[in-house]
Amino acid sequence: MAQPHALFNEALLLLGGAVVAAPLFKRLGLGTVLGYLAAGIVIGPVLALISGGDDILSVAELGVVFLLFIIGLELKPARLWQMRRDIFALGSVQVLVSGAVLSALAYYLGLLDWRGSLVAGFGLALSSTAFALQILEDRGDLNTPYGQRAFSILLFQDLAIVPLLAMTAFIAPGGDEGGFSLASAGIAIGAVIGLVLIGRYLLTPLFQIIGRTGAREAMIAAALFVVLGAAALMEVAGLSMAMGAFLAGLMLAESSYRHELEADIEPFRGILLGLFFMAVGLSLQLQVVSENWLIIVLAVPLILLVKTVAIYVLYRLAGSSHNNALKGAFLLSQGGEFGFVLFTAAAGAGIFPQSTASLLIAIVTVTMALTPVFAAIPALIAKPEEREEIEEDFEGAGADVFMVGFSRFGQIASQILLAGGRSVTVIDQSADRIRQASRFGFRIYFGDGTRKDVLIAAGIEKAKIIAICTQKKEITDRIVDLVQSEYPNARIFVRSYDRLHALELRSKAVEYELRETLESGLLFGQRALEALGVPESDAVLVTEDIRKRDEARLELQASEGITAGREMLYNHPVQPEPLVKPRQEAAE
Incomplete structure (x- = not known):
């Protein structure tokens, strides 16, 4: 077991390699x-700075x-059901066709x-979830x-493992045909x-x-617990x-806490996925590559060619365009990390020697590197x-209006927007x-609007207008500053606390x-005038005059200071602002 200082040095080397590469x-x-892959190869096989x-x-x-947890969060069960044809029909045919062709070639x-041949062919038919999804996300x-x-x-490939x-245990010399029993299947389903x-x-x-509770660290701990707990449960049941993790994310895809969870998990996902790619490079056995370079040189392009052609044909049969079929075929042509598991299990079962497993793992690693x-x-x-237009999968992201805060003010504003046919996150x-x-049919999400990662996860980058309707002045100011610093061209609509806040x-x-009380106060005063016998038309003129003079005074105070604009109130003091009779010409 590595000493603590050795672990520290290894972590430092990996972080340094990631920062540079x-x-x-x-x-x-x-x-x-x-x-990441190149950094792992240099640190491990080339310079031998890290072993293991x-x-x-x-x-x-x-x-x-x-x-996979984050991918599950971004899908809805309804959307997954719509994809069932591609998952079970296209996915199964891809594994069967690619696996059969590669097995036949090896034999x-x-x-x-x-x-x-059977184990090698079907193991090579699997693609790398990590590499493919990371490239899709980058693009x-x-x-x-x-x-x-x-x-x-x-x-489907994750399911196929x-x-x-089970097939590996079944065909192994002296293998136990009961290795895949009804009991094990029942445990997995349960x-x-x-x-x-x-x-x-x-x-x-x-x-x-x-x-x-408002304890952010508890929310992060809960998110990690859910992901790792779901992963451990599936592993115990014999699944991947x-x-x-994908199922856990899928179950939370409709939750109001989806965006907060995604933002909490994302840093761990990014670091560990980068470490995964570096570890693939670290595990590349250069000795195996050098001793079998001719086999690898011939096998790698052959595998890539077989899988590319098979996947391209399947894409086209499924109705994809030529360009989409090319993209999918070249993206999924490599071997996958589950191949490592399958080849290691086959070597342990005596289907082929460990040297063959190492060679197959080296071939998969080279295809992943390419x-x-x-x-x-x-x-x-x-x-x-x-x-190509991007079709979003998750509700909320890409809405016309991105609203932060759903107190009384935000609730009323959102009703206007929704009634006007606009989408709101x-x-x-x-x-x-x-x-x-x-309970009243509103769909809102749990999230801290002062965190950039939460705003991004909820789809702020796709919104046409950002409405900040938070109650506390200091929180509103923090969000405004954050949005303006990160998105200088954003259209920002803000609920202000009072006159001073409006000027800020x-x-x-x-x-x-x-101001949160301006319009309600004006309307309240107007209705009171009408109740006192003032004709409605006159009351409306009074209200409109007050509104216009208030706005004009605000503009003047914004440019000249808070004490400006007193004359607009006919020499009345600034505090409190009095209600005054409108000008004669306005009444006429």
Whole structure:
């Protein structure tokens, strides 16, 4: 076991490699994935600064777990049901066709016996969820038609690892045919049903309780507990950890806490996924590569070619355009991390020697390393076409208006917007308010509007107008400052607390501000005048005159100071502002 200072040094090396390689490769247009991979290869196999890449890889696989949780958060069960054809039809055909062709090639070329060929072929048919989804996220293509179809195939592959492991135990020399029993299948199904029930009936109340405490660290701890707990439950049941995390995210996709959870998990996901790519590079066995370089040189392009052609044909048969089929085919042509699991299990079962497993793992690693470059090829050979419109999967993001705060003011304003046919995304930090609003059919999300990551997760970048309707002046100012610093061209509408606050906001050049009590006070006074016998037309003129003079005075005070504009009130003192009779010409 490594000493504490050794662990510290290894962590320092990995962080340093990530800091140098990721921005460099991003700047060169090669993508951060290839940067992390290159850093791992240099630190591990080349310079031998870190050993034990497999141990780091087992921990870094949590990055894939967190990634699948976030993907689940961004999907709705209804949307997943719409994708069932791609998941179970397209995904299963891809695994069967690619696996059968690769198995046949390995067997008829005399490389392995029928058992080894079967395991190798179907193991190589799996693609890398981590690499493919990271590239889709970097490009912003995850919600495009080809990206959704690629995700469907990857999701089925995660499911396929279970029967493939069962097949490995079944065909092993002296294997136990009862390795995949009805009992094990029942446990797996029961675990899925149990997780669904927990997500549906327990998770939202849990986050409501924690949200009312206002303890952010408790919310983060709860988010990590849910992800890791769901992953552990699925692993115990014989399914993949990533599948458990995905199901947990899916169960929370309709929750008001979705955006807050995504923002809390995202830093862990980013760090661990980068570590995963570096660990793949660390685990590359250069000795195996050098001893079998000819086999690898021949096998890698053959595998890439077979999978590319198979996936392209399946995309086209499913109705995708030529360009989308090319993108999906080149994106999913590599081997995947689940291949490591399958080949290791096969070696342990005696289907082929450990040296063969190491060679297959090296081949998969090389195909993964080529993924960023290979996935860029469609841009060079695709036919010119109009830019594809992105279809968003999650409710709220991309709305016309992004509203922060859902107290009485925000509730009234949102009703006007919704009645006018505009879409509104609302976030609020009050768990009680969210629960109460849901009873009346409002859809709002739990989130801290002073956090940039929460705003991004909730879709602020796609909004046409940002409405800040928070109650506390200091919170409003923090959000205004944050939005203006990060999105200088944003159109900001703000609820101001009082006259002084309105002047402060105007000095910050927000597009529109309104004191929370101005219009209600004006209307109240107008109705009181009418009740005292003033004709409605005269009362309206009085109200309008007060409104105009108040606005003119505000503009003057904004430019000359708070004491300016007294003459506009006919020499009355500034505080309190009196109600005065309108000018004669206005009354006429």
